[in-house]
Amino acid sequence: MRKRTLNRGLAGFWWLTLAFLYLPLAIVVLFSFNSTNSAANFTSFSLRWYHRLLGNEQIISAFYNSLILAIVSSLVALVIGCLIGYGMYRHRHRRLGWLIVLIYLPIVLPDIVFGISEMAFFVQFNRLTGLLEPGLGTMIIAHVTFQIPFVALIVYSRFVGLDPSLFEAAKDLYASPFQRALHFLLPTLKPALISAFFLSFTLSIDDFVISFFTAGPESATLPIYIWGAIKKGVSPEINAIATLMIGAVALAAILSLLFNRQGRR
């Protein structure tokens, strides 16, 4: 009897936690479909704010910036992070454990510190060389730097989970170094790489702070646009953008999780 009460209590707690996490999101999603611009009363269902989005050139351009930034930076981070992850695995027996800290550091560093550092770096670099005007280019570099550790760790943990004699079996079965990469390493890593790509993509789409410090006048992303627009008050249009972003990020996160799980099977 008492056990049942306890279980009910725990179940209630679970739903409360979920509500705490998702109610604010639900409100944004709900009001993005409101037919009036009231933030307090839901009048009736309408897609008018979504239509308005399509007509807003600033938003469309911010959307494309976000997308290009996320895709390009994720792809670059994938290549570099994959190589680092493989290197970490290959040389895991040498006493290089302290190097891992260098990989972890960007993950735990506060975004604002990271963003300011990047900005300071780009300003100095630009002053000395005249290259790298603030814009999508600098943002891509900044995003790649914080995505690399995640990719490297996913790749590394995939390798660590493998039977080490698989690498030797490939050699033993006549695979040249190039064939080993093509027929063993890449197929084995595929789920991990796809998972890492979607995780990087999500991190990039989500990011505001680092983007804010490294963006140029023409390269506002959606989060930067929202930040600017919100100063004039929350409009249902912002709710609509937010809803779209929630959808996109949730999708990428779910895909990342699915592929990661598939890789571990």
Place this chain on the structure above:
Amino acid sequence: MSDPMAGEAGSRAVTAESRPREASSIELEGVHKRFGRDTVALDGVDLTIQAGEFFTLLGPSGCGKTTLLRILAGLEEPNAGRLKIGGRDVTDTPPHRRSVNTVFQSYALFPHLSVRDNLAFGLRMRGERAAERDRKVAEVAEFIQLGSLVERHVDQLSGGQRQRIALARALICEPDVLLLDEPLSALDAGLRGQLQVELQRLQKRLGMTFVFVTHDQDEAMVMSDRIAVLDSGIIQQVGTPGEVYEHPANAFVARFMGHDNLFAISRSEADWVETELGRLQLDPAEQRDAQDGWLLIRPETLELGPEVPEGYNRLEGFVRERLYRGSRIEYRLEVNGQPLMAVASNLGQRMHGVGDSVTISVCPEDLVRVAS
């Protein structure tokens, strides 16, 4: 499973078509291997393995047997020495260019590939055509009687099935030499015993040179034509199972082959030795070099009973423990304060009880001198 590797159709296919080549010999000369600055894994190994031989590297963990196997495979490079396979020097040949295949202890089946693609992997890397690969895969799958499994994923197989697939994946490439790194150690005792026999038969049928690594002396004796016993990176003895078991080259080999009855020799003359058991007559032919060393008494050569045949050594002792093993009975005896083990076949004779005094007789020709 009824002895799939002995399948008639399969054996014909593999012997007739897949083994046009002669088996290859292996020669190792002065092979040294160090790990780091001061871990010596192999300390000057000279060894010749005959073509078509079932050769076993036997020793405790860390003795260097696996390192030696990995040097044969090319997965480890020796710091010094040469290696020839089939008369050709392959010391500097990378593993993917050696006609040598390995059955790994963990089987090392690729998890991203089906059974079929695992079997075909080596052929594919060597650039064989798809039609040829399919033919060989079908042939070998039938041979190991796992044809129904080829479309499966590796993680849907049992341990015994994986073991067979790993073996088939290595054999399908028709290597000059097949290396087996404790391939049976992960299996339960019953399946293991069955596969020991199957592997040995398979090797005889194919006539291929097999190099097998194990730490299990029974397994080594059952399967091998010859055994090399290793310790501390040095080959202690090379010989047939009979030679290694009955005439171990030194005390280490004797102990490793499971002998308990070893007694330090304190004095020796042409035809007798003195040990803690007392003075024992030896066959003069067993004299060899007259240094001190150890006397080995195999437990199965001891006879318990009141009569001592003419010319036999006589010992007096008592039974401290008796272990009933079904087909045989083990007696832990005490003679002159020394433990001595005797084994008698269980022929229904009267058993000696714990505490009984017994007269022990042993033929001088059964006593073996073993170097330190």
